[in-house]
Amino acid sequence: MASAAQGRDGTSASLAPKARTTESSMAVAPQKEARLRFQISDLDFFYGAKQAVYKLNLSIPTNKVTALIGPSGCGKSTFLRNLNRMNETIRNSRYTGQILLDGQDIKRMDVVNLRRRVGMVFQRPNPFAKSIFENVAYGLRINGYKGRLSDLVEHSLRRAALWEEVKDHLHKSAFALSGGQQQRLCIARALAVDPEVLLLDEPCSALDPVTTAKIEELMFHLKDSCTMVIVTHNMQQAARASDYTAFMLDGHLIEHNETSKLFTTPADQKTEAYITGRFG
Amino acid sequence: MSNLRMIWRKGLNGLMLTLTGVAALAVVSVLFAVLGYLIWNGGKSLDLAFFTQLPKGEGETGGGVANAIVGSLKLLSLAAVIGLPIGLLAGVYLAEFGGKTFSFVTRYTTDLLNGAPSIVIGLFAYSVAVIPVRHFSALAGGLALAVMVIPITVRSTEEFLRAIPNSLREGAMALGASKWKTIATVVIPAASGGIITGMLLALARVAGETAPLLFTALNNQYWSPGLSQPIASLPVVIYNYASGPYDDWHRQAWAAGLVLLSLVLLANIGCRLVINRRGVRSV
Numbered sequence: 001m002a003s004a005a006q007g008r009d010g011t012s013a014s015l016a017p018k019a020r021t022t023e024s025s026m027a028v029a030p031q032k033e034a035r036l037r038f039q040i041s042d043l044d045f046f047y048g049a050k051q052a053v054y055k056l057n058l059s060i061p062t063n064k065v066t067a068l069i070g071p072s073g074c075g076k077s078t079f080l081r082n083l084n085r086m087n088e089t090i091r092n093s094r095y096t097g098q099i100l101l102d103g104q105d106i107k108r109m110d111v112v113n114l115r116r117r118v119g120m121v122f123q124r125p126n127p128f129a130k131s132i133f134e135n136v137a138y139g140l141r142i143n144g145y146k147g148r149l150s151d152l153v154e155h156s157l158r159r160a161a162l163w164e165e166v167k168d169h170l171h172k173s174a175f176a177l178s179g180g181q182q183q184r185l186c187i188a189r190a191l192a193v194d195p196e197v198l199l200l201d202e203p204c205s206a207l208d209p210v211t212t213a214k215i216e217e218l219m220f221h222l223k224d225s226c227t228m229v230i231v232t233h234n235m236q237q238a239a240r241a242s243d244y245t246a247f248m249l250d251g252h253l254i255e256h257n258e259t260s261k262l263f264t265t266p267a268d269q270k271t272e273a274y275i276t277g278r279f280g
Numbered sequence: 281m282s283n284l285r286m287i288w289r290k291g292l293n294g295l296m297l298t299l300t301g302v303a304a305l306a307v308v309s310v311l312f313a314v315l316g317y318l319i320w321n322g323g324k325s326l327d328l329a330f331f332t333q334l335p336k337g338e339g340e341t342g343g344g345v346a347n348a349i350v351g352s353l354k355l356l357s358l359a360a361v362i363g364l365p366i367g368l369l370a371g372v373y374l375a376e377f378g379g380k381t382f383s384f385v386t387r388y389t390t391d392l393l394n395g396a397p398s399i400v401i402g403l404f405a406y407s408v409a410v411i412p413v414r415h416f417s418a419l420a421g422g423l424a425l426a427v428m429v430i431p432i433t434v435r436s437t438e439e440f441l442r443a444i445p446n447s448l449r450e451g452a453m454a455l456g457a458s459k460w461k462t463i464a465t466v467v468i469p470a471a472s473g474g475i476i477t478g479m480l481l482a483l484a485r486v487a488g489e490t491a492p493l494l495f496t497a498l499n500n501q502y503w504s505p506g507l508s509q510p511i512a513s514l515p516v517v518i519y520n521y522a523s524g525p526y527d528d529w530h531r532q533a534w535a536a537g538l539v540l541l542s543l544v545l546l547a548n549i550g551c552r553l554v555i556n557r558r559g560v561r562s563v
Contacts (some may be wrong), residue, residue: 086450139456
């Protein structure tokens with residue numbers, strides 16, 4: 001596994017000057033001036049005896065979209081689920097290494113607090129068997145929010161670009177919505193508790209292209225207030241919607257760079273082979 | 281040769297199809313035979329008095345089983361109040377929390393309890409709730425029925441909770457809900473249709489039990505106020521009337537049987553409808 005920086009130095013002679021300001025090591029910020037929301041160092045993750053992530057070092061800059069790409073089973077979802085400790089719900093899973101959120105070790109944080117700060121959207125829309133309103137209000141209710149729920153519910157639905165479509169039937173079942181609407185509802189639900197980070201685990205894989213475009217646009221607008229990490233199978237999506245891209249293979253991080261560079265001048269041959277469609 | 285084998289195979293196939301089909305038909309016809317018998321023998325005895333009056337004295341004709349109908353409802357309510365919460369919580373434990381060994385033991389014991397002869401459960405209730413206080417009571421009968429309600433509720437609750445996709449639990453936990461909050465506010469509400477159905481089926485199942493009531497709730501010719509006195513119930517009334525010497529008792533036993541079976545059937549059909557409408561996987 002070649003270091004991304006070394007590899008690129010050899011192949012990026014014709015890059016724009018901007019390229020030289022980027023990182024020299026994967027463990028530090030891709031952009032010096034960008035603040036880092038997550039810093040992951042030497043992460044090893046195991047399902048029982050089976051190791052799924054190997055010595056992973058990655059930094060996730062604040063208020064940017066970082067995409068994780070790679071073939072099925074490469075560990076990208078597993079890695080993502082480490083960031084809000086969702087893997088803890090799987091018996092016999094464990095990790096070693098360090099994950100820092102704003103400089104704080106997430107292992108030592110209260111998990112409820114961590115998950116309030118790091119929201120998650122799943123592959124398949126998973127609305128609760130409740131009304132649209134109650135779905136969005138759920139996170140607020142369980143966090144003991146005492147203010148006016150309806151204002152925040154409206155605000156969250158607006159942020160998720162769903163308000164106009166549902167404002168007249170907030171008390172209908174969430175199951176009455178289409179798949180794309182349900183996914184935006186799940187995003188609104190995650191946004192309601194105002195997380196700093198939003199983890200998106202293949203959020204568009206069950207959606208059609210038009211709906212996918214809506215969600216990508218939504219992600220673009222959310223960048224002002226939210227750091228996003230998106231796992232995707234769709235390389236066009238990673239190229240369109242993300243600022244940084246990390247390529248994973250067999251549990252290893254192969255390459256991490258600004259999206260525009262990773263897709264135009266990949267440093268590693270494996271990355272190039274993957275993004276040009278030779279495998280995966 | 282091959283022709284012969286073909287004939288043999290087809291013949292065997294036909295034979296097995298016939299055997300299994302006849303067995304299936306027998307199963308269905310038993311229910312309809314029972315129902316038909318009850319309607320034929322008991323239907324004509326169903327009048328207003330049957331539902332509203334107390335039993336007449338021995339040998340007299342007329343009267344009703346109002347006290348037994350109310351008694352059965354009372355016993356079932358007791359069984360529900362005692363048995364359903366325990367069954368629900370144990371089912372939640374098995375589906376959501378259980379480790380390996382203890383869950384296995386619990387599940388296995390539950391199945392054994394489910395298969396325990398009801399007369400034995402009656403004996404148990406007799407020894408813990410009748411002997412110490414030296415009299416039969418509605419409470420003892422309710423307790424016996426509750427012991428039978430528990431295992432059914434446990435297993436149906438567990439099944440319906442397991443049918444809830446894990447993504448719902450993850451969705452709630454990703455919002456910061458604790459495990460218990462996730463279960464109480466997302467998982468159980470999503471499975472509520474099925475869980476309630478399972479509970480109703482459990483109650484319907486014990487509504488017709490006679491053996492556990494014979495020496496716990498005993499019987500009563502009159503109304504039974506409170507919980508500490510013997511109480512009449514439909515199954516025991518059927519038992520007493522059917523084995524008694526008077527034609528009018530036999531007539532009323534048939535009628536009581538018809539009422540009991542209709543109630544159980546209605547509960548069953550209602551539950552199936554709820555399950556189908558909610559699209560919950562049936563147990």
